[in-house]
């Protein structure tokens with residue numbers, strides 16, 4: 487019987503000849519959630535994702551994806567997942583509409599090709615040959631091909647690399663719609679704002695190890711971190727650090743006689759600040775380890 491998790495991984499290990507790329511990773515992805523896997527270049531994200539997709543084989547660990555071991559999964563299982571890989575290189579002579587329709591034919595319960603093309607913003611390009619698309623347009627097509635089969639679980643490996651800002655926003659809307667429909671999504675991204683906007687939970691991986699899994703709001707104790715309150719006083723910009731920003735704002739309001747406090751801002755560390763701190767601690771540990779040898 488399938489459990490409540492779309493993905494359940496325990497003790498995942500993948501070794502390459504000169505590198506342990508994944509070093510004992512545990513991971514649970516709940517059904518219906520958007521999970522973002524974050525980490526620096528070479529951390530082991532793509533290796534992990536491709537093992538979950540059944541494209542690479544693990545050296546050790548227990549892996550269950552939609553209730554099956556991906557290394558032994560069949561065509562029916564494959565039709566339940568959608569994949570947007572990091573790179574696609576085919577130089578198809580088909581048009582966008584032909585390609586999306588062609589892929590729809592592989593699945594038992596596909597989405598409507600015209601709707602999917604519109605959802606990724608390629609309606610003006612539907613008759614264009616795939617090989618004539620720009621890098622960002624090609625990436626949008628990759629996303630269309632990933633979702634055309636109406637997957638229960640969607641893997642997105644750096645899906646918005648090369649997107650212009652408008653395309654990224656449009657993509658975010660599409661992901662939100664898929665999430666509302668109940669699709670489970672595993673996303674890797676280097677854009678922290680993307681993770682913050684889309685993910686229910688994030689996992690930070692570095693050097694093949696999972697450092698922390700949490701909501702974007704609570705990663706690294708973020709929610710409890712000291713806030714910075716800044717404003718423009720008559721003497722110039724001012725900033726205080728406080729655990730009670732509300733009290734500080736109330737004090738400022740009184741000081742300004744209830745009128746608008748100029749340039750008032752309350753900031754807690756951003757997801758990027760916290761992420762860099764987590765990653766930084768690993769790099770420092772690696773340098774110290776090297777120095778002690």
Ligand SMILES: Nc1ncnc2c1ncn2[C@@H]1O[C@H](COP(=O)(O)OP(=O)(O)OP(=O)(O)O)[C@@H](O)[C@H]1O
Nearest residue numbers: 502503505507525526527528529530531532533534
């Ligand atoms: N086929 C392979 N053969 C040998 N080493 C590999 C292979 N694939 C990946 N590696 C190595 O394993 C490590 C993890 O790579 P992986 O592609 O999983 O990282 P990543 O987190 O996805 O990085 P990026 O953010 O750059 O995409 C890297 O050091 C990489 O060089």
